[in-house]
Amino acid sequence: MIVTMAHGSGGAATSELIRDIFAKAFDNDVLNEMEDSAVVEGSGRIAVTTDSFVVTPIEFPGGDIGRLCVCGTVNDLLMRGAVPKYLTCGFILQEGADTEVLKRIVSSMAQTAREAGVQIVAGDTKVIEGNGGILINTAGVGFIPDGVEISAKNLQVGDVLILSGNLGDHHAAILGSRLSISNDIVSDNAPLTEMVANLEKDRVDVHTMRDVTRGGLASVLKELAVASGVVITLEEEKLPVTNAVRDFCGLLGLDPLYMGNEGKMIAAVPAEEAEKALNAIRRAAYGEHAVVIGRVEDPGQAADGKAGDLLLKTPIGGIRALDVLQGEGLPRIC
Amino acid sequence: MIEQYMEYLKQYDGPSITLMEVCGSHTAAIAKSGIRSVLSPKIKLVSGPGCPVCVSPSGYVDQLIHLALEEGVTITTFGDLLRIPGSRMTLNESKGLGAKVEMVYSPMDVIRLAKENPQVRYVFGAVGFETTIPVYTVLLDAIREEKLTNLQLLTALKCMPPVIDWLCEGGAKLDGFIAPGHVSVITGSSYYIPLAQKYRIPFGITGFNPKELVAGIYGIVRMCEKKEELLSAGKVLVKNFYTSVVTEQGNTRALEKMETYFEPGPAVWRGMGNIPGSGLYLKPEFSLYDAGSRGLDDDQKINKACRCDQVLMGKIASKECPLFGKVCTPLSPQGACMVSSEGSCYQNYLNRDN
Incomplete structure (x- = not known):
């Protein structure tokens, strides 16, 4: 009908x-x-x-x-x-x-x-x-629940950042269908209920959680760094991206750091809670690829950065300062 | 090996060396690698006119908009071109006025569109350097094969050597070129020999991943250091550090195809003026497929204080432009270098890498 x-x-x-x-x-x-x-x-x-x-x-x-x-x-x-x-x-x-x-x-x-x-x-x-x-x-x-206090403003110096899985799958799946680029990438859209429940069940001291949606990881973390007045440093080599998504991005000149997901989150926890948090997330549905991708640093102590900065350490030891996504993130020409 | 190269580039303490890359993908790759933050302060990397979208003049964009607003005409093009300012607005903004614009990721998509919608006249906004031009020859082959009468190209095609020549002739303070990796796949490494000889300046064809960049930059720095020695030994100052895909002679079939369809002519580079012989245009016998690409020379600045031309020539860094990061940002680009993700100001703004 x-x-x-x-x-x-x-x-x-x-x-x-x-x-x-x-x-x-x-x-x-x-x-x-x-x-x-x-x-x-x-x-x-x-x-x-x-x-x-x-x-x-x-x-x-x-x-x-x-x-x-x-x-x-x-x-x-x-x-x-x-x-x-x-x-x-x-x-x-x-x-x-x-x-x-x-x-x-x-x-x-x-x-x-x-x-x-x-x-x-x-x-x-x-x-x-x-x-x-x-x-x-x-x-x-x-x-x-009583006692739970999670906010974008709660990042603490010394926290580690855990990403619950691979970057960019949803965005690439949507763009792939729209542009009729045949590939095997599927959207990661998923509810993160079990993941968050596990963190609470295991009594992990979570300071901040954010789902990595529009604007991608870089936009989300830049906002967190600004909201909490800290420096966030990421290790490029630790960022989980599947080969399919990496190649897809390469083809279109897109950056997985700015690709949206719909079933991934970032959790900031004190360094000593990292293992416990990883275990809670990996045990849950959609969390098996969780990894630590970076840490929260003191703007006074960080090697290169001021409050609100998001820095990426590249594989050759370079430092790249990242901002939020600008404009629409259109595929580039060549 | 890469670690040793890296260490050499970190510790380098000889005469100051300024290298220019003339490829948008290099601009983006260099910024993403963070390599500037680890090079010796005596090695400077500057971005030249390597983004074909950025250097297209406002007159070209205006013509695309003009056509897109015409009854029954649809413009198809790549994503980046949607954001480049014409004299009054961008192609993207013109959609609000009813302009019909479709983004494609391959020019071949437009063949399908033209076949499916014979009542629509399609114009492909064909921008590019030697890398992309062969793709347009394939498109032209397909248009002829399919006998399509509702598909034309509005071209803004440009070649590298005339602009490099123009930069060197104009006294740009450069010691070497990071020669474009993708362009060289088509043209071959020998393409740069005449320029290297004329200006006694080294060219190193370089790949795009961080390790390839380190190896290429190391090689070019070494050539700069040993320049006199190499020249007196009769050596050519062109080296290929991207041998996995670049050969000496290039893709001869692609080059032949380019010669079949296109002929050189003068072209306006945004903010830089008219450079003789730097453009490629459809030959008169193929004018049937040309939506009027010649003479689109109008080149209006959006903001009079914009210094894109000097940024493109490597004469100033992005941050030396009074507009950079203040009124000129990726969300409100005042000049071409801030428009495309391959533009040097865009990358410098995004990565604070200047």
Whole structure:
């Protein structure tokens, strides 16, 4: 079936779409009440986040916009130390969207929500003119356990930085499909629930966590260095990048340091906790390639740098100062 | 071996040596390797006009925009070209006015587009040096083979030797050239011999990974040191340190193809002026495939204080330009060197490597 403006009318066609696609897949007690708003249990410190997903293509190697929107929202909650509980989703469908594709997206969303341990408790659908696109906005709510204090401002001198896996897979997978460059790269979109739960279970003293999304590792770490007023030094040789992604970047003149992921995170922990943290992350789903990639230094003591600097030690011993991504990161010419 | 070269370059204490790279990929590779931070202060690396996008004049960009706004015309081109300023705006910005622009990663993609959409007139924004020009000859072959009547090229093609000649003639303070690795795959190492002889200046063809850069720079520094000795022994000051892919004669088939389709002519290099014989244009017998590439000589500065021309000539470092890092940043480039990821100011800004 093809989505038409009638599916956004609020009448019979809308009800049918909601019943056959969304309610069926997301099925839970809160949503099933079909009231104007969802009423949920919870108390204490609440983490709230929202995100919009406009990726093209909507289905890509290793994932789709449905899995992506759950992962993106859940991971943002996790990065503040919250336990994600509830999601809402707003679908903006363009006329001409194929309901078979929509079903696949929604089913993938439901499956990813189950994997991440969250319930989709409220939703909305609108139809606009267009060419069959599907856009999704999500909001997420999570609860922060007592005593957990994780923030971009908490980096401490002496912390080591752990990266949970290979860089650039999501970005390369998307770009590869968009440019029709055949390759075996698949998106890493994944919820990091188990990884964060393990860190907490093992009582690792985590100062900062950040998921490595748009802008890539360099942009994320530069922001952390500025927010915490420290120098971050990375070892280029330690950065995990698969050969496929490295070659893909080489072909297009892109830098894996600026390529986005959707299932990777950075954790800053005191040096003496590094082994414990690595063990917790590697034990979790999607964390097997976790490595220490750098450390946090005192701006007064660092060999070359001032507060807010992100420095990269190159394999020949050179130092490269990195900034956040500038512009769009377009492929270069030769 | 590399460690010894590295140590030599660190400890070097002879006369000051300034080397210029004239290849955008070298500019990017040098910045990424952090090699400047480990060289002796007596060895200076400067970036020349090595980025084909950066040196395309505003008149060329204006013409692309003009065509893209025409009814039924779509411009296809590489990513970088979208960001280079014309006299009023970039190709990317012109999309907001309704310009039809598609980014491709290979010129051959446009063959598919042209076949799928016969009602659209496609113009390929073909920019490049000797490295990329053979690709356009393959594209031209395909256009002719497929008998496509809805695909043309708007070219801004340039060759290396005339601009190197122009730099040396103009008194650029240089002691040697890091000769472009990719260009040399096509042209062969012998391409630089006339220039090396005319100006008594060493050329070293160098690869792109950090070790290849160290080996190449070491080799060129050694040539600079032993220059008189080499010359009096009748030696040529051209050495190939990228032998895995570069030969003496180059890719003769590609060179023949280039000669089939293109002929030299004058070309304007952004901020530098018109350099005779430095451009390549489709020959009159192939004018059918040319969307009007000759005479696009207008070269407007976005900001009068911009000193890109002197940066491109190696006369000043990026940070000596009054705009650098202040009003001129990758997000609001005031000059060509800040536009492309191969531009020297862009790399210097990003890597604080100047």
